[in-house]
Amino acid sequence: MEHLYEKLENYSTNDYYPYHMPGHKRRMAGALPKQIIDIDITEIDGFDNLHHPEGMIRKLQQKAAALYGAEESFYLINGSTCGILSAISAALPEGGHILMARNCHKSAYHGVYLRNLTVSYLYPSVMEEYDISDAITPAQVEEALNKEPDIDAVLLVSPTYEGRIADVEQIARIVHKRGIPLIVDEAHGAHLGWSEEFGANSCQAGADLVIHSVHKTLPAMTQTALLHVNGDRIDRDRLRRFLHIYQSSSPSYVLMASIDNALHVMEKDGHRLFCFFAERYYQMMHKLSECRHLEVLAPKKGKQDIGKLVISAKKYGLSGQRLYDILLEDYHLQTEMATESICLAMFTVGDGEDAYERMTKALLEIDEKMAAGLIQPDFSARKHPYSVLDARDSIPLSRAWDMPGELVPLKEAVNRYVGEFIHLYPPGIPLLAPGERMTEEKYRQIQDYLEQRLKVQGVKQINDTKMIKVLRK
Template sequence: MGQLWDKLGDLSRSNMYPYHMPGHKRNAGCGMDTALFFDHDITEIDDFDNLHDARDIIMDCQNRANALYKAGETYFLVNGSTCGVLSAISAVTGDGDTILTARNCHKSLYHAAYLRNLKLEYLYPQRISGYDFCGAVKPEDIDAALKAGTSIKAVFITSPTYEGVYSDVRAIADIAHSYGAALIVDEAHGAHLGISDRISEGAIEGGADIVIHSLHKTLPSITQTALLHVNGTIVDRDRLKRFLRIYQTSSPSYLMMASIDDCITYMTANGNLWADSLMSYHDKIIDATRQLQHLEIPDDNIVNDPCKVVISCRNTSISGSQLYDLLRTRYALQPEMACETYVLMIITGMDTIEGIDRLIEAVEDIDRRLGFARDTRLKNDTLSTDTAPKAIKTLRDAWDSGFEEVILESAVGRIAGDFVNLYPPGIPIIVPGEEISQDIVSTIRDSLSKGLNVQGISETGKIRVIT
C-alpha cells in the first residue's frame, strides 16, 4: 500500500473534522453511490503537502517514483499525459520557435503548438510493409531534418506508438543533442518500459531530456494519472515547473496522487512478477495464433511492445470495424480501438489467464468462420511531403480565424479552420492552417465510410474552413 493512501486512511479514522473543501465533507455514509471514495478525498490541508510546491509527503512520493524510473527528477501529473506534453513543449520553446515532430503524434502536441505559436516541421514515418500503421521514426531522418532545418529547438516523437512500435530513442537523442535540440518523448503507452530486465529499456535510459508516461494506460493506476521525467541539463527545470503549475489543476486530486504512489509501490515490489505475467500472456497469444488462416497477429518483430496485440484482418472479407463489433457483441471482449484493417487490444501484467484464453478462443473461432479476400486497400508506401497537406497559415492564426462549415467536396482548395482527427489515438488528418486537397477529402470520406471515428466532421458531414 502506498504511503499517501495510508496517511489518507489515518486522517479518515481520526477525529479531525473538515471545515474545508471538498463539499462532501468526507461523509461516506451519505447514501450516494460514489461516496465510498469520500473519506480519502481531501484538498491541500496541513500535513498533506502541495503538489505545486512539494516539500513533504508528495515530494517523498515523487522521489520514490524517480527511484523506480531512475530519471533526473520525476513529477506527478493529475491532468494526464496531455498536461505533461503541454508543459514539456512550453518549457523548451519560446513564441514562434520551431519544433521537429512526427506527423503521427498525439493531438496534445498540436495544442501545445497553438498555445506557444510554434512552427512545426514534420517527419513522415514509413508505413510498415503489409500493415496499415506507421513504423518507427528513423534516426537518419531526424539527422537530415535537423541539418536542413533552421533553429529547431526540440524534437518530439512518440515511442512506443499506439500500435506498439519502438523508435531508436538512444540514437535519436544523440543526434538531437549534437544539434543542440532537446528531445521530448511521448512515452504515454510505455510506462512499463525499463521496469524489468524482461522488458526493453525506455526513453529515460535512452537519453531523452523529457519523458511523459501515462501510468493508467498499461500500469495499475486510475485513469488520468501520469508522470513527467526530466534528465540532463538542456531543460530549465524551474521553467518546466512553472508550466506544470500553469497546466495542472490548482486542486489536484489526492485520490489520483495516492493511486500513482500505490502504483509505484506495487511496481517497485512486483515489477518483475508483473513483467513475467505480461510476457507469458503475450507469448501465449502469439504462439497460439501462428496457424491462423485468415486473421493475423504480428509478432514482436513488427509490434515491438508486448502490451499491444494487433489483430490484422487485411486478408479477410471483413473490416477492422466489423472485427471490433464481432469481438464486442459475440465474445464480450472490448477492444481498445479499430482501424480500417486491424483491431488493437491492450494486455498487461494485470490480465488473467482466463481473459487471455477467451481472446485466443475468440480469434480462432472468428478465423474459422472467415473467408479469404486479398485486401487491396493498403498503401504500403511512405507518408511523404509530396502528398502532405500544405501549411498556408500558422496553426494559431488559422484556429483563431473566423470560420464557416461547408460540405467536404466544397472544401477543396480552402484552408482548414479546425482539426480533423482519427480517434483514437487523436492523430490529425488535417491541421488548422493547412490547405484541404482532394486527397484529404477522399481520405476523410473513406474513413467515414468504413465506420472509423473521425472527429472534426459535423453530423451533417461538413468541415470547418476559415473565412
C-alpha cells in the first residue's frame, strides 16, 4: 500500500516548482527543521483531497476503518475536538435532546451549545480511594433512558481521562433498543483493540460513532485524530457536511501523514510494541505494590486502561499537586496532570525502558521519604471529587453562553448563574458550564483548587482579585 509520508518525502526531492500554497514554498523554514516544510504541501495533483477523497486519502481512510473494525473512518486534523463536534451535530437534530456523561470533555459541551441542544447528564459515581469519576454503567444509561424517552442520542467518554473504561457493548445494546445512536468519545483509547492486553475498542463493541485522538496514545503528532462510523443510524452525508464545517479547508498533509505513519507502525510492529509496553507496565506496577504510602490504580482489562498511571498519596495527606511538583522538580518527570487527590502519568508504546525505570525509582524513593517523615503532608482530607457536580439548577447552556454577563469577585458569584466555563485544564471537564449556578459548595471547591494552585480556567485575576463572569440579573 502507498503511504502518504513516503509519497510526500519522494515528492520533496523532485523538480516540480510550487506556484501554490503554502507560502514557505518548501524553502523558507526559518528556525524550523527543513524536513517539516519539505513535506508540507496543499491539495496538489496526485495527493487527493481530505474533503473530497477519491484517491490515496480515501484508501488510507478505508485502511483505518479496517484496522479499527469500522464501516467508515475519517482522518481528522483538528483533533478529536472536531470529531466530537461533527458526531454530535450529525447524530442529533438541531435543538435535540442529548444524554451525556457529565465528565465529557469541553468539546462535547461546545457541541451542545452550537446545536442548541437540551442536555440530560449521566453522573458518574466517584471512586473514593482516588476521588476520580468511574465509568458510566449500563444500568445508569438504562435508567436515564427510561426516565427521558425523548433522548435523541447518548454520548459517553471511555476511557475517561483517568482510564476508566465503560461496558460499551452492553450500553450500545441498551441504547440501540431505543433506536437511537451511541457516540463514544474514545479520545484516550486509540490503542484499544490493537492487543489482547487492552480489550475491544468501541467500534468493535457496537457504538455508532467513535472518536480517537491518535495523538494521545499512539505515536502521532498533536491534533491527529480519527472518527469512525458504523450502522445506519447516522446519516453519512450529514456527518460529512459537519466534517467540512468543523475541519480546516486546508488540511495539513504533515498531520495526515502522521496518522498514516502511526497506523502503519502499529500494523507492522504493534504486537511487539504492545507486548513490550504491557510487560514493562506490569513490572512497574508490581514494584510499586511495595509502596506503603503511595497508591496506584491497577490496570484491568475492560475496566482500567493500562496507559494511565493514577497515583494517590491521599492516605499520607499529600495532595496530587504536591506530588506532581515533587516529580517535576526533584526528578524532572513531567506528568500529565494533577487534581486535588491524584497525579496522573501517561504511558504509551512510545515509552522506552527508561520511562518505567525513572518513574518506579522516583515513586519508591518518594514513598521511602514519606515513611521516614521527610515529606510534609499538605492536607488532611479531600473535599471535592473534581468532576461530579449536580447541574440541575441551571439555564440551558445553548442560551446562557450568549446572555449578557458581568465580572464579579468570586465570592460574590455565589448563588448567581455563571457565564463562562470553569474547569481544570487538563482535563477540560467543566466544573461549571455557562448557565449553572455557583453554589456555596462549588465556590469553596473552586477556591480550594485555586489555593492548591491547580490549573483552574475560567477565573480571571484582575489586580489582586479573582473574578468570574456571571449572568446579569
